Amino acid sequence: MDDLIIIGAGIVGLATARAVLEREPRTRITIVEKADAVATGQTGHNSGVVHAGLYYEPGSLKSELCRAGRLATIEFCEENAVPLGRVGKLVVATDERERARLDALADRSVANGIDIERIDAAEISRREPNIRGVQAVFSPGTSIVDFGLVARTMQARLEAAGVRLVFGADVRSIDEHGSAGAGEVRVRTADGAEYRARRLVACAGLQADRIARLGGLPVDFRIIPFRGEYFELVGQASLVRHLIYPVPDPSMPFLGVHLSPTIDGRITVGPNAVLGFARERYPRGAISAADMFDYLRFPGFWRMAFRHRRAAAIEARNSMFRRSYLAACRRYAPGLRLEDLGRRFAGVRAQAVRPDGSLVEDFLFERTARQLHVCNAPSPAATSAIPIGRLIAGQFAVGAR
Structure with a gap:
C-alpha cells in the first residue's frame, strides 16, 4: 500500500x-492519470505566462500563491535549465474610461506588493512602436515559459525519486475507510485496477467536481468548461517585445484577448472565453453530450448565463467572426490585419460555478479525513502550482508514517 495517491498529472x-x-523523501506515491502523458489538459493549453499577481484581491489565496509561485517557478527553471523569458507585461488603456480602471489596477498591484511602473502614451510608443494607448502599467516581473516542459521536467525528477506514474488510468470509484488516524483510500480505474493508499489528493482540473463526488464529498458547485481560443500571428514574430494585455473589463469574467510572445519565438493572440461544449475536447465544434447535459441541468449555469449574457454575446461574436476578434486586438494594436491571424487552436478552462450562478474566483480546496481535493484552480494555477503543492503538503499530513 502507498502512502499517497494523487489523481491528475497536470x-x-x-x-x-x-x-x-520535500517534506518526507521516503513517501511512497502513485500518480494516476487518465491521459497517456503529463500536462495534456490545462497545463499544456495556456498562454505560458508566469504571472506577477497584478489582478488579485489583496489577501486572497490567488494573490498570495501567485506571488510565491512566480519566485518558485523562476527558481525551478533556473535549477533545471528550463528556458524562461523575462519579457515583462504592459497593461494598456486605450481611452479615458480604461485609464480610470487602469489606475485602480495599479493601486491594487501596489497593495499586493507588486513592482510596477506607470508609463504614458509616448513611452508606450517608444517601448512598443506597434502598440497604441493613453497610459499603461508595466510589470517587469511577468515572464513566459513552456508549462508543459516544466511539467515534463517535474515528471523526470519525480520518477527518478521513485514516484510511480500510471497513465491511461480513468478513475471510476474512490472508497475511503477508517478515520484520519487509521485506514486507507481505495481507487479503482476503468480497466479494473485498484490502488490503495493512506491518503489521496485529487488535482483533477476539468473533472474536479466529478472526482470529488466519487470521493463522497458534498459538492455544491459544477465545473463549467470555457474554451479559450487563440490565433498564432503569421509573419509578425517581431510585432511586440512584451506581453500586451488590455485593461480588464469588470463586466467580463476573464482578462481579455492579449498578445503573448512565446518561449519558442512565436506570438499568440488570445484567448477569448466562450462556453465549451466538451470538457476535454479541443478541436473547434467538439461536443460531448454528457458534458453539456451535466451543466444544462445545473441551476447555477442558467443563473450565471443570465448574469453574464452581455459578455457571452460579445465572446460568441468574436468566436464566430474573425473580424470581430481582430477588432478586439486592434484597440491596442491598430496595425494588425485579418491575414495576420494564422493557425487557430484552443484550451479549455475549468471554472467552478456555485448554485447561485456566481463564479468561484479563488482557489478552492475540500477535504475529508483522508482526502484533499483541489476543486477550483483557475489562472494563475500554473504559476502558483509549486506553492499550491506545498500548501497541500503542509496542511494534509501525507508524508508521516
Missing part, C-alpha cells in the same frame, strides 16, 4: 508530489 498534481517529497 502541473498542480506533479507539484504536490514534489512538495510531499
